[in-house]
Amino acid sequence: xxxxxxxxxxxxxxxxxxxxxxxxxxxxxxxxxxxxxxxxxxxxxxxxxxxxxxxxxxxxxxxxxxxxxxxxxxxxxxxxxxxxxxxxxxxxxxxxxxxxxxxxxxxxxxxxxxx
Amino acid sequence: xxxxxxxxxxxxxxxxxxxxxxxxxxxxxxxxxxxxxxxxxxxxxxxxxxxxxxxxxxxxxxxxxxxxxxxxxxxxxxxxxxxxxxxxxxxxxxxxxxxxxxxxxxxxx
Numbered sequence: 001x002x003x004x005x006x007x008x009x010x011x012x013x014x015x016x017x018x019x020x021x022x023x024x025x026x027x028x029x030x031x032x033x034x035x036x037x038x039x040x041x042x043x044x045x046x047x048x049x050x051x052x053x054x055x056x057x058x059x060x061x062x063x064x065x066x067x068x069x070x071x072x073x074x075x076x077x078x079x080x081x082x083x084x085x086x087x088x089x090x091x092x093x094x095x096x097x098x099x100x101x102x103x104x105x106x107x108x109x110x111x112x113x114x115x
Numbered sequence: 116x117x118x119x120x121x122x123x124x125x126x127x128x129x130x131x132x133x134x135x136x137x138x139x140x141x142x143x144x145x146x147x148x149x150x151x152x153x154x155x156x157x158x159x160x161x162x163x164x165x166x167x168x169x170x171x172x173x174x175x176x177x178x179x180x181x182x183x184x185x186x187x188x189x190x191x192x193x194x195x196x197x198x199x200x201x202x203x204x205x206x207x208x209x210x211x212x213x214x215x216x217x218x219x220x221x222x223x224x
Contacts, residue, residue, distance in 0.1 A: 033211065043159060043202070045211035056211055091158055093212075102147040104212055106158040 002026045004107035006092050012113045013082055021077045021110045023092030030097035032075045033104060034067065036060070036088040043091065049075065082114045118142060119215035121203050127221045132193045136218050138186040138203030145205040145213075148179055150188050153200045153217060162188075162201070193222045 005024045013019050025032050034046040047057045049067055066078045075094075079086055089111050093104040121138045128134050140148075148165035163170065165177040165186055176189040186203055203215040 035212075042216040043212075043214040045213070048211055055209075058211070089156070102206060102208065103149070103161055103164065106160070109158050111156075 002028075004092055004094055004105055006090075006107040006110050008110060009108065010111045010113075012115065015084055015114055016081050019079050019082055019112065021079075021090050021092075021112070023075045023077070023107055024073050025075055025092065025094030026096075026105060027073070028096060029094035029105075031055075031095040031104075032067075032069070033093040033095075034077045035091045035093060035106075037091065037109075038085075038088045046077070079112075082112075084114050087112055087114045118213050119203055119205055121201075121215040122218045124218035125221055126218065127223065128193055130193060130195060130222055130224050132222070133189065133191045134193060134220060135190075136188045136201055136203070136220075138188075138215055140184050140186070140203075140205045140213075142205070142207070142213075143184060144207050145184075146208050147206050148177075148186050149204040149212075150175075150177060150186075151202040151204055151214075153202055155200075159202055159204075159214075190220075193220075195222050195224060198222045 007022045032049040037043045045058050047061045048055045064080045068076050089109045091109045092107040095104045119140050150162040151159040152162045153159045165179045169178045174191045178187045200217040200219045202217045204212050206212045
């Protein structure tokens with residue numbers, strides 16, 4: 001069964017450093033998403049991406065964040081200057097391009113710890 | 116304003132019990148409804164979509180009441196493997212998923 005993959009599984013970084021989280025969505029999917037989950041809290045939407053551009057973003061997704069689809073398979077989330085409060089689990093998700101299909105499939109996540 | 120609210124939990128039940136989770140959502144324009152399951156430190160996994168007429172998948176039954184903006188999940192004959200956090204999720208077509216905080220279920224032998 002096809003699945004979303006993410007690398008790395010864990011990332012430890014120093015405050016102020018840049019991190020890039022990588023995702024490979026399911027191959028025939030065209031909508032891509034990033035969510036985050038701070039420990040003990042709910043899953044929160046960050047950004048959605050379709051047709052090579054951001055289609056929606058939340059208040060969390062400020063200028064420190066950016067997304068890119070550098071090639072036909074990868075989808076990345078960059079945090080330019082990490083803060084302590086960026087420590088969270090980051091999930092990538094993808095959805096097929098269908099009017100009647102709203103189900104998003106999640107990758108296993110990257111656990112980011114900012115020290 | 117909380118957009119998706121769920122029972123606080125945790126629910127601790129013996130094997131074989133029937134357990135029900137409730138969820139309310141605030142956005143009347145919501146069009147799609149789901150229950151996801153999340154195991155500790157893992158990603159959310161789709162358990163089932165929720166349809167207006169209600170739907171069943173084995174031991175799991177989901178109901179939707181659009182007028183009351185209320186969603187439920189019933190689990191019959193609970194198994195140890197059902198222990199997880201159950202997330203109520205809604206969205207409007209083509210937009211982000213909005214998650215509830217989840218209700219934790221612990222099934223014991």
